[in-house]
Amino acid sequence: MKMSKQFPLNALRVFESAARYRSFTKAGDELGLTQTAVSYQIKLLEENVGEPLFLRRPRQVSLTEAGERLAPRVTEAFEMLRDALGNLREASEGTLLIHSTATFASRWLARHIGSFQLENPTIAVRLETSETLIDFSKTEADVAIRTGKGEWPGLKAHFLMKSHFTPMLSPELAASIGGINTPADLLKLRIIDPGDPWWPMWFSAAGMPDVDLGGRPSSRMGAQAIEAAAAIAGHGVAILKPEFYADDVALGRLIQPFDILSDEGSHYWLVYPESRRNSPKIRAFREFIRKTLPTFGD
Amino acid sequence: MKMSKQFPLNALRVFESAARYRSFTKAGDELGLTQTAVSYQIKLLEENVGEPLFLRRPRQVSLTEAGERLAPRVTEAFEMLRDALGNLREASEGTLLIHSTATFASRWLARHIGSFQLENPTIAVRLETSETLIDFSKTEADVAIRTGKGEWPGLKAHFLMKSHFTPMLSPELAASIGGINTPADLLKLRIIDPGDPWWPMWFSAAGMPDVDLGGRPSSRMGAQAIEAAAAIAGHGVAILKPEFYADDVALGRLIQPFDILSDEGSHYWLVYPESRRNSPKIRAFREFIRKTLPTFGD
DNA sequence: CTGCATGCATAAAGAGGATTCATGCATGAA
DNA sequence: TTCATGCATGAATCCTCTTTATGCATGCAG
Numbered sequence: 265m266k267m268s269k270q271f272p273l274n275a276l277r278v279f280e281s282a283a284r285y286r287s288f289t290k291a292g293d294e295l296g297l298t299q300t301a302v303s304y305q306i307k308l309l310e311e312n313v314g315e316p317l318f319l320r321r322p323r324q325v326s327l328t329e330a331g332e333r334l335a336p337r338v339t340e341a342f343e344m345l346r347d348a349l350g351n352l353r354e355a356s357e358g359t360l361l362i363h364s365t366a367t368f369a370s371r372w373l374a375r376h377i378g379s380f381q382l383e384n385p386t387i388a389v390r391l392e393t394s395e396t397l398i399d400f401s402k403t404e405a406d407v408a409i410r411t412g413k414g415e416w417p418g419l420k421a422h423f424l425m426k427s428h429f430t431p432m433l434s435p436e437l438a439a440s441i442g443g444i445n446t447p448a449d450l451l452k453l454r455i456i457d458p459g460d461p462w463w464p465m466w467f468s469a470a471g472m473p474d475v476d477l478g479g480r481p482s483s484r485m486g487a488q489a490i491e492a493a494a495a496i497a498g499h500g501v502a503i504l505k506p507e508f509y510a511d512d513v514a515l516g517r518l519i520q521p522f523d524i525l526s527d528e529g530s531h532y533w534l535v536y537p538e539s540r541r542n543s544p545k546i547r548a549f550r551e552f553i554r555k556t557l558p559t560f561g562d
Numbered sequence: 563m564k565m566s567k568q569f570p571l572n573a574l575r576v577f578e579s580a581a582r583y584r585s586f587t588k589a590g591d592e593l594g595l596t597q598t599a600v601s602y603q604i605k606l607l608e609e610n611v612g613e614p615l616f617l618r619r620p621r622q623v624s625l626t627e628a629g630e631r632l633a634p635r636v637t638e639a640f641e642m643l644r645d646a647l648g649n650l651r652e653a654s655e656g657t658l659l660i661h662s663t664a665t666f667a668s669r670w671l672a673r674h675i676g677s678f679q680l681e682n683p684t685i686a687v688r689l690e691t692s693e694t695l696i697d698f699s700k701t702e703a704d705v706a707i708r709t710g711k712g713e714w715p716g717l718k719a720h721f722l723m724k725s726h727f728t729p730m731l732s733p734e735l736a737a738s739i740g741g742i743n744t745p746a747d748l749l750k751l752r753i754i755d756p757g758d759p760w761w762p763m764w765f766s767a768a769g770m771p772d773v774d775l776g777g778r779p780s781s782r783m784g785a786q787a788i789e790a791a792a793a794i795a796g797h798g799v800a801i802l803k804p805e806f807y808a809d810d811v812a813l814g815r816l817i818q819p820f821d822i823l824s825d826e827g828s829h830y831w832l833v834y835p836e837s838r839r840n841s842p843k844i845r846a847f848r849e850f851i852r853k854t855l856p857t858f859g860d
Numbered sequence: 861c862t863g864c865a866t867g868c869a870t871a872a873a874g875a876g877g878a879t880t881c882a883t884g885c886a887t888g889a890a
Numbered sequence: 891t892t893c894a895t896g897c898a899t900g901a902a903t904c905c906t907c908t909t910t911a912t913g914c915a916t917g918c919a920g
Contacts, residue, residue: 270594273571274907276643289867296568301908303868313647314841315654320699322916323867328702330654337646341639345574348635349611356613356628401618404626543612572878587896599879601897606878620887621895699869 275309278302279317280342283327283335359388360545364409366393367488368532371508373409380552387545400537406546407536414533420541422550423561424532428525429462429505432518434498444521447472454500456491462503462526469526492518534560573607576600577615578640581625581633657686658843661706664691665786666830669806671707678850685843698835704844705834712831718839720848721859722830726823727760727803730816732796742819745770752798754789760801760824767824790816832858 278301281291288302295302310317317331327335364373369391377389398408400419414421431450438444441452447470455463458477467475492509495502496517506525512518534553536546554560576599580589586600593600608615615629625633662671667689675687696706698717712719729748736742739750745768753761756775765773790807793800794815804823810816832851834844852858 271575271644271647273575273643277569277571287867297907298909299868300870300910303870304907307869311837313650313654314838315650316699316702319702320868325868330650333653334646334650337642341642341646344635344639344642345571346569348632348639349569352611352613352628352632355631356611401614404614404617539609540612585896595878596880597897598881598899601899602878605898618897621897623897 272309272312275305276338278305279309280338282306283331286324286326288325357545358386359390360549361390361404361406363392363394363398363405365395368409369393370489376556383552384548387548407534407549410533410535411530412533413530416535418538419535420538421533421535424534424557425507425559426527427505427531428527429466429503430520430522430525431501432504432509432520433495433501435516435519437498438519438521447522450501456494456500456502460503465528466503466526470524570607570610573603574636575640576603577607578636580604581629584622584624586623655843656684657688658847659688659702659704661690661692661696661703663693663707666707667691668787674854681850682846685846705832705847708831708833709828710831711828714833716836717833718836719831719833722832722855723805723857724825725803725829726825727764727801728818728820728823729799730802730807730818731793731799733814733817735796736817736819745820748799754792754798754800758801763826764801764824768822
């Protein structure tokens with residue numbers, strides 16, 4: 265049994281239009297169909313209902329009593345569907361659900377998202393933080409911020425920034441040993457998380473491949489903010505993403521003694537399903553980041 | 563631009579079902595489709611809306627926020643359509659619109675329709691009389707009573723009765739000339755409508771082909787009842803369809819002096835559009851007449 | 861009254877979408 | 891682990907819907 269037979273939806277749509285115009289030809293124009301197609305659909309519906317809906321008068325059709333009874337309800341039902349879809353589109357364009365890592369959210373998004381909202385007052389932003397790589401087909405989200413290589417099948421990825429890192433510390437702490445002049449000076453100070461895998465990478469980049477901090481391997485998942493707070497408090501040297509702490513540097517709470525940056529080949533990306541690249545809210549967010557972040561890539 | 567694209571009705575129907583079951587497979591069962599078809603339609607709708615409606619979880623799907631918002635309205639709209647169609651069928655099966663000639667209506671239907679209504683209390687009868695041969699595509703009617711040869715393209719016709727005629731008069735009038743013994747006796751009395759074309763036909767059948775009533779040609783359209791009333795009042799002899807006046811004969815108000823019947827080859831038929839022969843109300847009416855009228859034919 | 865325009869019906873042909881079939885994949889349960 | 895469940899995907903097919911080309915009846919204009 266064919267779906268269209270148990271409930272002739274297309275025929276009903278055509279009927280609705282024809283009933284409004286009292287004309288098959290005009291209904292055809294409205295729906296982008298020929299008069300023939302309309303005639304066919306009406307006949308289908310009449311057969312389904314078991315009763316004529318239109319009287320074929322010389323130069324116009326008119327509704328039978330049955331048609332007269334049916335028409336307004338069909339119209340109402342279609343209007344309901346139409347604006348259910350309309351509202352859906354509207355509402356769905358009204359909320360942008362962002363999944364981000366905690367670090368990026370607190371250190372970058374939190375600071376800039378305000379201007380996005382000013383520019384797009386009709387879009388409400390909802391922010392979820394998670395370290396796991398979300399799957400758009402299993403999790404509700406419009407866009408996500410991820411670290412990685414920038415290649416995920418089915419997803420569009422825009423480069424945001426390199427995820428590089430460098431040691432940072434409070435100016436007071438640096439002054440306590442007469443300033444930091446060479447990477448080796450850092451070893452005179454307390455290292456906040458000696459187990460952080462970024463340390464050996466950075467020292468390597470700084471020409472000291474053999475530095476062994478003797479730390480036990482420890483995951484830093486999302487703990488960057490804690491390291492940073494400790495560094496600001498003068499408790500030692502932390503290894504941080506400088507972009508995230510530019511304002512602390514500006515305020516004199518942190519200094520970045522070396523320009524030497526290191527990275528692990530994994531960077532920040534803005535991603536979303538390829539298929540939704542034209543969604544207005546996604547487009548708006550993309551443009552906002554493009555303007556705000558100089559390193560933004562296509 | 564395809565009709566189905568501007569407003570994905572079929573996809574909406576599938577969505578409605580899938581949303582109710584939270585399962586593509588079950589929705590497919592309900593709609594008589596495969597899970598594949600459901601999956602396809604949902605994807606279509608999601609593309610149309612520009613946003614996922616379902617979250618594909620391991621062993622079940624669930625609605626996204628957007629889907630959650632859409633589902634109830636779609637359900638409501640479809641219910642509205644469903645019962646609009648339902649009521650229509652109900653209501654349309656609840657009224658039988660009969661087009662009949664005035665004569666048949668008043669002389670036969672009026673007397674028997676009561677028992678049809680007793681047997682079919684849910685069907686309201688509406689009776690229109692007209693002498694013109696209605697066109698079912700231009701006039702609202704379920705069935706019609708017509709005289710003719712019984713062959714109309716596209717229409718099913720059941721023979722009802724011969725449209726024969728014979729002279730009738732009041733018993734008093736007959737007695738006034740000592741009774742009617744031969745057709746020629748009729749000529750001693752006043753002929754109510756001497757211009758009626760039935761007269762020469764009947765006299766011809768009675769073996770008197772040359773009788774000339776000298777009447778001017780006059781149409782009797784629907785006037786049989788008037789002739790009959792005049793005959794009952796004793797004003798003269800009328801030429802009538804005896805079946806229609808059987809009760810007046812029974813009551814002693816009229817007599818039919820001869821068994822000789824004549825006809826013009828045109829008889830009474832019950833007709834309706836071939837395509838509607840299975841409509842319950844039409845079927846009911848047909849069966850009613852079959853039972854009531856011994857001469858009823860297939 | 862004749863000829864033209866309008867509006868719907870019908871038949872045949874064609875396009876294109878909807879559906880199915882055969883798989884694959886991921887997950888939860890035994 | 892292995893099996894069962896539920897959805898996704900790709901290819902092939904089916905068939906609905908649409909169009910094209912007519913015809914018919916009617917109303918209107920000249």
